[in-house]
Amino acid sequence: MTEPHPPRTTSKESTAIAPYRQSDAETDPEGSGEDRDQDRARAARELGDALRALTAAATSTEVDAATLRKIADQARDLTGPLSAASRTRHTAPSIDDAKPGRRMYNPAVGPGNPIAPPMRVEVGDGVVVGTCTLGLAYEGPHSYTHGGVSAMLIDQILGHAHAALGRPGMTVALSLRYRRPVPLETPLRLTAWVPEESITDRRTGPQATIATQDEPDRVLVEASGVFVVPSAEQASRIFGDSRLPSWQRDRY
Numbered sequence: 001m002t003e004p005h006p007p008r009t010t011s012k013e014s015t016a017i018a019p020y021r022q023s024d025a026e027t028d029p030e031g032s033g034e035d036r037d038q039d040r041a042r043a044a045r046e047l048g049d050a051l052r053a054l055t056a057a058a059t060s061t062e063v064d065a066a067t068l069r070k071i072a073d074q075a076r077d078l079t080g081p082l083s084a085a086s087r088t089r090h091t092a093p094s095i096d097d098a099k100p101g102r103r104m105y106n107p108a109v110g111p112g113n114p115i116a117p118p119m120r121v122e123v124g125d126g127v128v129v130g131t132c133t134l135g136l137a138y139e140g141p142h143s144y145t146h147g148g149v150s151a152m153l154i155d156q157i158l159g160h161a162h163a164a165l166g167r168p169g170m171t172v173a174l175s176l177r178y179r180r181p182v183p184l185e186t187p188l189r190l191t192a193w194v195p196e197e198s199i200t201d202r203r204t205g206p207q208a209t210i211a212t213q214d215e216p217d218r219v220l221v222e223a224s225g226v227f228v229v230p231s232a233e234q235a236s237r238i239f240g241d242s243r244l245p246s247w248q249r250d251r252y
């Protein structure tokens with residue numbers, strides 16, 4: 001693996017994949033402008049926050065069995081009203097449909113998804129930075145992050161680095177080296193970039209690191225990926241013509 005530090009600058013002009021501006025909605029899935037579904041999006045985020053807090057409490061609690069069972073009963077009662085109107089895997093969330101690029105329920109960055117930390121992503125000039133703090137729900141070794149959770153966050157940040165150069169793509173290869181354990185309850189900083197020489201018409205080879213925000217140069221995890229923009233035929237085969245919102249169909 002090459003030196004795990006991002007370049008200071010990256011020339012996007014000479015890349016083969018056409019430059020495109022990653023919308024605010026992609027880096028801030030809640031979005032900020034006028035939106036016919038703004039209130040529902042805010043409510044989805046409130047529910048995500050509440051369920052994250054519940055999950056954090058449920059994975060750190062030491063209360064007795066009777067209390068656990070009482071809470072389990074109450075939690076089961078919450079499912080019915082939510083299931084009154086649901087989507088399947090073949091339909092995009094209506095909240096996402098209302099704002100191009102929004103992924104409210106993405107498991108890494110979606111504020112409406114209780115299993116998402118959620119990681120906050122900012123796209124800079126040649127470097128993409130993700131920030132989050134992981135609680136006990138993400139524990140692998142005691143007091144440290146599960147390796148699969150690190151891989152998920154890495155996959156996401158690599159995907160943003162790829163998308164910042166052109167069209168969103170899919171991961172076809174992912175390689176990680178876990179150099180040091182990633183601490184829980186500690187602000188983290190993920191950094192991703194795309195080396196110029198790894199860029200072709202459809203493919204990039206982005207790299208990323210995880211560090212703490214206090215020690216951004218002390219690499220805990222380093223990774224590289226290969227991202228491919230599916231051809232129109234591949235996108236149609238994978239997603240089907242009617243399953244994607246129009247903004248997403250148009251970009252593959």
Ligand SMILES: CCCCCCCC(=O)SCCNC(=O)CCNC(=O)[C@H](O)C(C)(C)COP(=O)(O)OP(=O)(O)OC[C@H]1O[C@@H](n2cnc3c(N)ncnc32)[C@H](O)[C@@H]1OP(=O)(O)O
Pocket residue numbers: 026155156157158159160163168169170171172173200201202203226228230234238
């Ligand atoms: C902003 C949003 C961020 C989101 C980040 C999250 C990203 C994800 O998690 S995506 C989900 C996980 N990934 C997947 O499910 C993808 C599954 N794979 C597939 O469906 C297919 O591999 C697919 C359609 C992407 C590509 O089709 P496939 O037939 O494999 O590739 P093909 O079209 O022949 O080749 C495409 C290019 O990729 C290259 N390639 C394919 N596999 C690899 C690999 N393992 N390593 C290196 N290069 C590869 C090929 O060499 C080719 O390069 P080039 O065009 O330069 O010759």
